[in-house]
Amino acid sequence: MQNLLKTPTGIKGLDEITDGGLPQGRPTLICGGTGCGKTLLAMEFLVRGATQFNEPGVFMSFEEKSDELTKNFASLGFDLNELIDQNLLTIDHVHLDPSEIEETGEYDLEGLLIRLGFGIDSIDAKRVVLDTIEALFSGFSNEAILRAELRRLFRFLKDKGVTAIITGEQGESTFTRYGLEEYVADCVLFLNHTVYQQIATRRMRIVKYRGSAHGTNEYPFLIDQQGFSVMPISSLGLDHPASNERIPTGVTRLDTMLGGMGYFRGSSILISGTAGTGKSSLAAHFINAACARGERCLYFAFEESQNQIIRNMHSIGINLGQWVEQDLLQFQNARATLYGLEMHLVVMHNAIDQFNPNCVVIDPISNLIATASESEVKSMMSRMIDYLKMKQITALCTDLSLISGNPERGEINISSLMDTWLLLQILEARGERNRGLYILKSRGMAHSNQVREFILSDDGIQLRDVYIGLSGVLTGSSRDNQEAKDLAEALDCQQQIEMRQRDIERKKLAIEAQILALNTQFEAEKDDLIRLISKEKQRSDTLLLDMIAMGKLKQADAPPPSHLKNNELGASK
């Protein structure tokens, strides 16, 4: 089975939502209200065809003259004259003025076909635009002839094998005022331009595309200096890769809180907090660390200018200016109210495609939210986040929550789309406000459930443990007070212990002295005893000697007696 051949438009995003481009060799109808970009889309189709695919094109204009077109498109960077000189483009302006034309009897539009046919043949065109052919209806009064001739025209285009774009003005209840969709049955694109809360958004929808799969949503599109771009979101889904790589948050203690390693690469991080809680500073730490690793960062700022951010971050010791100079960091500053949410996302999309960053900061995301309704925001944000995840870009979004109300409610419930959610909260007590940081959630990692005090110093962010004691959670000077008090108590205790230790020491010395004295006394007594014993021995020895001497003197024949005998002798004496 042969698939429908397609002609790529070369227009950013359009080929993705049409699954490859417009039906080849067939006409496509683009309809929409005034000023919604039909002519631009059609012309860009030709210009891109000529420049990117080497397919010459014929632009038949029923409204603008060729020099007007040339001027209009010069502002978008398309040099039509150059393409005309290279035989890649032909502009044929069809001048129609009903007041100049008198109709008498039968006629046909063979002249138009000859013109078109000549235009196509002269440059061997593959693409044709008729903008907008409905002008014929105001130029000719015989509608029966006109309709028959239009049918012939479209058949002629198909026979020529050109891929054509027909534009048509939107009607009251039909896609085009004169029902052109009746003739162009293959592919119909509808452009619209809606204004919600004073902010205009352009959107595109594929009404039908015979024989092809296509996205059915309304896709926002943008017209800027590079021309037309459609946000290519149809191809996105929940099948993006999930990296196990972790990237530091730029704050060591916060890494520790997040399982010791920081965020997941390619995850989305939401930092919520009321005004002045240090959301941007936390973001600045993150990109500072990323740039220091040599990664590229894109910073979307909706409240501050680039210079202001750089200056402010200097005050906490972060030099973002150096990364800008090294082209690792790029700022995209715009007021949120400049255009609608979708437009912002398209702009962001384009910026991301151009800069190709590793990390993206959106500061603050809540400003974008204010420009659209809640359901829109959620769908657009999920598309954006899916897109970033697809590209494995780590996204850090800050979210300004209102002072009143529960911060955990989460603005427009985008928190459910986020992987890591940090909450910065003001802890107000005893006449001062201090910042506290919680991790409300962090998917796929063990993380701390503790509140940390968040301190902005000259050297950046520091996280400190808060005082959790009998008197509750204390931060700031209360914490310092409490800590001083604790310290004093501890010191006191320490001193008491030392005093007791000294007492004991003294007691020990005293006891030891006593022991020495007793010992001395004991020794003295013992010496006395020994002396006594030896004295006695001496006396008895002397006595024995005396007896022996006496025996000798008495000429005793008895041997010298034993000691006992001596004693007996002595006793018998």
Add this chain to the structure above:
Amino acid sequence: MTLLDNSPANPEDRWLLRLYVAGQTPKALHAFANLTKICEEHLQGNYEIEVVDLLLNPTLAKDDQILALPTLVRKLPEPIKKIIGDLSNTERVLVGLDIKPLRQKNQRESDHD
């Protein structure tokens, strides 16, 4: 390009008409027949008809802003006027070519007789 020169007596009042066709279609032949008839009746030889076949000169379709065929263009006297169709409605052709005053002049002349 076919020229049908009927030697103008007065160059001031000379009519230059150009008929655009694409090949010898019945409508084209019809238109040419109707045109010569009207011219003979109302311009009395003071006209010139140029027939342009766009199949032979397709560039002229763009240059002369031709869409419908057949188209009759009054090149002279100025301003340029365009009439499309097979010229079967004589009354409208006369209005379209602004020939009426001439005929009225003729009528006035005949009144004087």
